Amino acid sequence: MSSLWEYANPRKFMATSAFLLPWTAGIAAVCLVTGLVWGFFFTPDDFRQGSTVKIIYVHVPAAIMAINAWFMMLVTSIIWVIRRHHVSVLAAKAAAPVGMVFTLIALATGALWGQPMWGTWWEWDPRLTSFLILFLFYLGYMALWEAIENPDSAADLTSVLCLVGSVFAVISRYALLFWNQGLHQGATLSLDREQNISNVYWYPLVITLAGFGFLFIALVLYRTRTEIRARRLKALIAQERMA
């Protein structure tokens, strides 16, 4: 009987991910090129925002993936804590730098857009601030991985940190709403609205969104494979030394 837990076997994971990696990377490339070219060159300027509206094609997908990356780390950390599957926690480790870069992209593009539109690079708005805090969480998580030598201890401790950090990240989010009024517009995409933004912008945005999603998957697969190989290498070196 096949189940999801089969992929906890590193060999099975390596085989499957070797097959999936070129496909996800290819789809990501196609989606990103199509979506970004379409978005940047073949959509009209917004009547109020001018051409700055086009930053949406990078900003919104990066922001969405930044949050989802942390969520994925949370899920894989929980799986590690409960079922002790090494691939799971290595995927969390692999996702952290990717998520951090997405957070940074969202912050940077937001600042670039905010300068002409809001007249400021930075505003202590709840959304902006919570992204900055998310960035700090990513930094702490990665720093803890780096600091501990024993890989199993590192996996355990970072998982605990990820669990506790997630709770505090959510509390911080609501604390920030309490703390300051927002300047940032509401969610760009919600499932419960009939039309989120004009269709002209909507189609390329969905394509870039898919592109960023597949890019994230491809990068995480790639980095997880690297981590697994690094583990194997370490084991081989240890064997060699014992012999």
Next chain:
Amino acid sequence: MIGLLKRDLTLAIRAGGGFGLSLAFFLIFTTLVPFGVGPQTQILAEIAPGILWLGALLACLLSLDRIFQLDWEDGTLDLVATSPVPLEGLAAMKALAHWITTGLPLVAAAPVLGLLLNLPGPAYPWLMASLALGTPALSAIGTFGAALTVGIKRGGLLLSLLVLPLYIPTLIFGALCVARAATGQDATTPLVLVAGITAGALALLPFAAAAALRVNLR
């Protein structure tokens, strides 16, 4: 467990530095602020709530790495782990001892430092209440951070990187409570929220800290 608490308190008193240092740090930090922003009493009164809370927070942070470090080095931690006392209880007692040696003196000293910063009159009871209710959360979170980093050599800087983001909600509500009281607004809501964070942190974080300790003692 009471014995553990007594031991920690005795060590803090006899070995010195436990009570005094964080208070001295709080005083120095508050004294430095007017040098940085200028001596205008109006500006100082405006930023006083935030500065006092920030000073208390940093003073707490300063003594965190000592919570487990010495016990880890001389093997006490291993002995406690093999004793019938659960590690959760140890973590809770360590947090309590840390609060008694740093948090409580900070609460007592805060009004005096508030005078230095020209904090408006109605804010004083709220300052003390918010610190008294908020610093236990700082100690509990800090104990968790210390348990995470106890096995790491020179983990002090990493400890601050891990712990400071976790301090954000407490800081927001605590400082907001004092700031609202200082400007004559109703400060009950943030105070209740601070108390809520403390209650949650005290209830849950000893378990996380004990889990981290178990990994480090493996």
